[in-house]
Amino acid sequence: MIRSSSAFLLALLLSSAAMATPRWGTEAHDRLAAAPGAPATPVAITLDACGGAFDASLIQTLVDLRVPATIFVTKKWLDHNPAGTAVLLAHPDLFELEDHGTSHMPAVIGKDRRIYGIPAAPDAAHVEAEVAGAAQAIRTLTGRAPVYFRGATAIYDAQSLQIIRAMGYQVAGFSVNADAGATLPEADIAARLRAVRPGDIVIAHMNKPAGATAEAFAATLPQLLARGYRFVTLSGARLQPV
Numbered sequence: 189m190i191r192s193s194s195a196f197l198l199a200l201l202l203s204s205a206a207m208a209t210p211r212w213g214t215e216a217h218d219r220l221a222a223a224p225g226a227p228a229t230p231v232a233i234t235l236d237a238c239g240g241a242f243d244a245s246l247i248q249t250l251v252d253l254r255v256p257a258t259i260f261v262t263k264k265w266l267d268h269n270p271a272g273t274a275v276l277l278a279h280p281d282l283f284e285l286e287d288h289g290t291s292h293m294p295a296v297i298g299k300d301r302r303i304y305g306i307p308a309a310p311d312a313a314h315v316e317a318e319v320a321g322a323a324q325a326i327r328t329l330t331g332r333a334p335v336y337f338r339g340a341t342a343i344y345d346a347q348s349l350q351i352i353r354a355m356g357y358q359v360a361g362f363s364v365n366a367d368a369g370a371t372l373p374e375a376d377i378a379a380r381l382r383a384v385r386p387g388d389i390v391i392a393h394m395n396k397p398a399g400a401t402a403e404a405f406a407a408t409l410p411q412l413l414a415r416g417y418r419f420v421t422l423s424g425a426r427l428q429p430v
């Protein structure tokens with residue numbers, strides 16, 4: 189009895205923490221728009237590479253299963269992970285690189301503001317530099333300019349959104365937070381992945397190999413494929429805010 193009530197309290201705490209929206213901006217949520225006349229709407233897997241390392245096992249699973257993914261990379265991650273970058277570049281048919289910022293600074297402006305503990309951008313120029321630096325790095329590596337931007341923490345204020353859009357980028361939200369920054373246990377990530385529906389944009393992380401993200405994807409992706417799910421990258425898809 190005591191055990192179950194403390195488990196309930198813990199669940200309550202965790203769910204209220206997950207739902208807490210930082211007061212300086214809003215989280216961007218999108219799904220894939222259904223194409224008229226097309227068969228079932230596909231699913232998009234997006235993997236963030238904030239900083240940190242390369243989850244080779246997660247990427248290998250996608251390669252083995254021929255499941256494409258949109259990889260949101262920071263310039264910081266690219267600079268520190270040349271071997272991981274080479275693996276991504278070796279599979280241009282599967283992996284599309286998009287912009288996750290130069291140094292993983294949130295797209296929220298305000299000197300004293302913090303988003304999940306990460307200092308916000310001190311001014312508009314820093315937001316511009318955050319977008320432009322990673323975009324240039326991706327162009328240099330791939331010869332292709334990114335079309336999507338996802339800021340660190342996926343929280344945006346109105347001024348940053350205006351800057352990002354004026355620079356020609358579309359903000360990429362998501363509809364399923366699969367791994368909460370690669371912090372969840374494997375069973376929880378797997379449960380969230382099994383609940384994915386056509387049109388969902390899944391966010392997970394490929395920069396924390398010590399987390400359980402790779403194991404959960406390896407266990408559940410074959411099940412989703414067996415259900416007939418089709419996976420696409422974001423370029424060529426149309427996003428619909430939710």
Ligand SMILES: [Zn+2]
Binds near residue numbers: 236237238239339341
């Ligand atoms: Zn990130």
